[in-house]
Amino acid sequence: MPLLTATGITRRYGGVVALDNVSIEVNAGEVLGLLGANGSGKSTLSSILAGDNRPDAGTLSLDSHRLPPGEPRAARAAGIAIAHQHPGLAPDLPVWENVFLGAEMCRRGRFLNRTAARRRAAQLLSSLRAGWNLDLPAGQLSVADQQLVEIAKALALEPRVLIFDEPTAALAAAEVESLMRVIRALAARGTAIVFISHRMAEIQALCDRVMVLCNGRHAGEIPVQGKLDEARVLAWMGGAADVDMHGESAAARRHSQHSPRMSAVITASAPNDISPIALSARGLRAGARLRGVEFELRQGEILGVAGLQGHGQEELLDALAGYRKLDDGEITLDGAPIAVRSPREMIDAGVCLVPNDRHRQGLWLDHSVEFNLAQVAANFQREPWRLRSASIRQLVDFAVKRLRIKTSDARQPVRALSGGNQQKVVIGRWLDRRIKVLLLSDPTKGVDVIARKEIYEAIGALTEAGAAAIVYASDTDELLAVCDRLIVMYEGRVVAQLEGPDMNEARVMSALFGRSAA
Structure with missing residues (x-):
């Protein structure tokens, strides 16, 4: 008998049908992969299973006992927990308190058992990554570490059903491996796992079965058995069912084909050594995270930055964009030294940053798509009060069309968009600028x-x-597929520069851990 069953789940938001008569079953000790493109309904379904969202129709049951819909306390009491894609932490509370936020450990008389809570928080977090400062306010953690604390919060409940909503999107390879070990151990003890991810390698390595959603509907379901039929999954995600005799559909072929640029990268037709240098860095130092970084970037080039979490990649992009003060070093732009004093000056010079955390750093979530896309143009207009609505509309229409942003209307709140379309909005605001260097920090995190x-x-x-x-991307395979060259960072330094035949997984992995890439 299935442990968790949801039948006929339907959820509408105004005229948009997020879920249309979807049913799902999860067995004890099973890892079920829940797949689908951005906006397919995965997060809506997971929030309904966890009681955070109330369906318009359908039923939920655990061990054949009906659960009241839309009641998170009842779901938690029944043994259902969720680790959200966007952590819900209290930024001013220390790490250990966040782990038990809402599920505090108490002695008799309902007094907090701080000693036991700290000890248990340390155990849970150490299973995911070593070296935690339990007393650090959660708001000072990196995006990846906040995600790990969110996962520890769910683990602390010792649930019978545990839902992971894109838990690895912000994590580096070593942290992903630790999390997968934890998930396998939970499944071995009988916990039912629902695992949402856009990384097919993780799905294949971890899941027993996959279920695919497309446009809010159940599109297909197959066992994994150590080998994921990726072509069929991609076909279902794209809404196609025309699988040919080789198991590959037209939609899957379209999705797997590289763009002309990506094909050019893979065949190594990168900008050559006579291309002008767009930006160079010499001896960049900033605190303990940047310790003498040096590299060159040529015009027309996509340079990848690889590294384990916390080795200076994000700090490097922040420093180049003017968000982090340098202690030492020189940056040249188009051959001329440039003093990095503020983000605004760097944007004026043509250096623009797409930040790591689109929700906290990249978007005004409650404002419209139009508002978000037009912010750069408005703020850098000398006389913004003279900026005509027709000019704004032209800019917005261009960005929506160029990036294929899926929105019902440019006045739609950006919060209502899928994660992938939100990321396109962050990138789209730079399209009207005279960009010389575009900096991107994990630009496809949580994107299908x-x-x-x-x-x-x-x-x-x-x-x-x-x-x-x-x-910079936490997914090394992604960097190898799209970049002309790679630099690898370790402990705040560039330890390898790879191009051509040297750009392979073995050399990157060697350099990631500080070993010679030769």
């Missing part, structure tokens, strides 16, 4: 394979027009 391809097509179009790009 289709939107990922479209984002890199847009980046490729900018570089083909003469701009240059620096991309």
Whole structure:
């Protein structure tokens, strides 16, 4: 008998049907992969299973006992927990208190048992990553560490059903492996797992079965058995069912094909040594995270930055964009030294940053798509009061069309968009700028394979027009697929620069851990 069953789940938001008569079953000790493109209904379904969202129709049951819909306390009491894609932490409380936030450990008389809570929080967090400062306010953690605390919060409940909503999107390879070990151990003890991810390698390595959603409907379901039929999954995600005799559909072929730019990268037709240098860095130092970084970036080039979490990649992009003060070093732009004093000056110079955390750093979530796309143009207009609505509309229409942003109306709140389309809005606001160097920090985090391809097509179009790009991504395979060259960072330094035949997984992995890439 299934442990958790949801039958006929339907959820509407105004005229938009997020889920249409979807049913799902999860067995004890099973890891079920829940797949689908951005906006397919995965997060809506997971929030309904966890009681955070009330369906318009349908039933939920655990061990054949009906659960009241839309009641998170009842779901938690029954043994259902969720680790959200966007952590819900109290930024001013220390890490250990966040782990037990809402599920505090108490002695008799309902007094908090702080000693036991700290000890248990340390155990849970250490299973995911070593070296935690339990007393650090959660708001001072990196995005990846906040995600790990969110996961520890769910683990602390010792649930019978545990839902992971894209838990690895912000994590580096070592942290992903630790999390997968924890999930396998939970499943071995009988916990039912629902695992949402856009990384097919993780799905294949971890899941027993996958279920695919497309446009809010159940599109297909197959066992994994150590080998994921990726072509069929992609076909279902794209809404196609025309699987040929080789198991590959037309939609899957379209989704797996690289753009002209990506194909050019893979065949190593990168900008050559005579291309002008767009940006160079010499001896960049900032605190303990940047310890003498040096590299060059050529016009028309996509330069990848690889590294384990916390080795200076994000700090490097922040420093180049003017968000982090340098202690030492020199940056040149188009061959001329440039003093990095503020983000605004760097934007004026043509150096623009797409930040790591789109919710906290990139978007006004409660404002419209139009408002978010027009902010750069408005703020950098000398006389913004003279900026005509027709000019704004032209800019917005261009960005929506160029990036294929899926929105019912430009006045729709950006919060209502899928994660991939929100990321396109963050990138789209720079399209009207004279970009020389575009900096991107994990630009496809939490983005489905289709939107990922479209984002890199847009980046490729900018570089083909003469701009240059620096991309940091936690997914090494992604960097190898889209970049012309790679630099690898370890403990705040560039320890390897790879190009051509040297750009392979073995050399990158060697350099990631500080070993020679030769």
